[in-house]
Amino acid sequence: MFLYQLLPFLWAVSANADFFQFDTISNASTYYFNYIYCNLWEGECQPNQDDTTQQVPTRDLWAGFSQDYIRLLSQWYCSLGQCCESGDCRIINNITGLAIDLQLKLHGQHLAQSVVLKAVQGFISNPESNKPLTLSFHGWSGTGKNFVARIVADNMYRDGVKSECVRLFIAPFHFPHARLVDTYKGQLREAIRDMVLRCPQTLFIFDEAEKLHPGLIDAIKPYMDHYDNVDGVSYRRAVFLFLSNIGGTTINDVALDFWHSGQNREDIGMEDLEHRLRAEAMESQGGFAQSELMSGHLIDFFVPFLPLEYRHVKLCARDAYAARGLEPDEGTLDEVAKAMLYVPKEERLFSAQGCKSIPQRINFFLP
Numbered sequence: 001m002f003l004y005q006l007l008p009f010l011w012a013v014s015a016n017a018d019f020f021q022f023d024t025i026s027n028a029s030t031y032y033f034n035y036i037y038c039n040l041w042e043g044e045c046q047p048n049q050d051d052t053t054q055q056v057p058t059r060d061l062w063a064g065f066s067q068d069y070i071r072l073l074s075q076w077y078c079s080l081g082q083c084c085e086s087g088d089c090r091i092i093n094n095i096t097g098l099a100i101d102l103q104l105k106l107h108g109q110h111l112a113q114s115v116v117l118k119a120v121q122g123f124i125s126n127p128e129s130n131k132p133l134t135l136s137f138h139g140w141s142g143t144g145k146n147f148v149a150r151i152v153a154d155n156m157y158r159d160g161v162k163s164e165c166v167r168l169f170i171a172p173f174h175f176p177h178a179r180l181v182d183t184y185k186g187q188l189r190e191a192i193r194d195m196v197l198r199c200p201q202t203l204f205i206f207d208e209a210e211k212l213h214p215g216l217i218d219a220i221k222p223y224m225d226h227y228d229n230v231d232g233v234s235y236r237r238a239v240f241l242f243l244s245n246i247g248g249t250t251i252n253d254v255a256l257d258f259w260h261s262g263q264n265r266e267d268i269g270m271e272d273l274e275h276r277l278r279a280e281a282m283e284s285q286g287g288f289a290q291s292e293l294m295s296g297h298l299i300d301f302f303v304p305f306l307p308l309e310y311r312h313v314k315l316c317a318r319d320a321y322a323a324r325g326l327e328p329d330e331g332t333l334d335e336v337a338k339a340m341l342y343v344p345k346e347e348r349l350f351s352a353q354g355c356k357s358i359p360q361r362i363n364f365f366l367p
Helices: 002-015 022-039 067-079 095-105 110-125 145-156 178-198 214-224 248-260 270-283 310-322 330-338 358-365
Strands: 133-138 166-170 202-207 238-244 301-304
Touching (some): 095 145, 110 145, 133 145, 133 270, 145 202, 145 238, 166 178, 178 202, 178 214, 214 238, 248 270, 330 358
Parallel strands (some): 133 238, 166 202, 202 238
């Protein structure tokens, strides 16, 4: 039925072709064919920023048509999922949702809550940013680094981490062999360029970033620098998240010192940790210390994730039960929390695994 509605428009194109330059009509047709081929038929696409066929035709192209025809074509095009009233439908940039999720779902991480929210909000509200947003998450395993990355993706994109605007790289999985670093460089550059061409706002997550080869980080350093474009492509609307265990011991030492001195962990400020994280990242083994990402000061914020205490583990257990539609009593939550290993040996203050294994551990306590 919709095709019949579109037929008058197709007739109008031929009837009014003399109003336009032939190459402009050709570019428009090629653009829509490429979109259908790449996204509906899942053909192999080779985007080229310098090719005008990769640009959405401007309104000037349709100046000779009535508003009804323009509206009809717009409805058809947007029904494919490429656009909507607010812009690209894949991108939602829900700052309110981000704030709520960080506040309610993330436990024991007041610094990460504040820094991540302000950094992402500031970046989104400034379309003229002079560089991509680059954040480096630091802390022990299980403290929430991956969890926060997922929260960011869920509130920036309609499909969360499954969005075609989001790409996750796990260092030992995607780049396992040092001898193949030159091959990885080309693959990584191509993957990032392709993503940026396909989506106006992209999110790249590098997990276990401390295991990245320094040459690999340097290969993508230009994409995170203060350049208008790199080979004709602008990366200024991209977000890069690096997740690593670097600095975990330093963060824990600071938290322990505050505990020994009788101060609340909520009194720990960025001034107590960020400069230490920066220094440790530059002195550590692996890609971070030796890369131009550090020497070029391209990381906007070093975000510390504090070690989790007994009370935080209980909150994680509560959330894990709630995710299964269950409401455990305090006794059950205590049992789950007590089953975790706590360090240091004397104080038994911090969960050695954070909350990482909680969703699996509660199986043991189910009736």
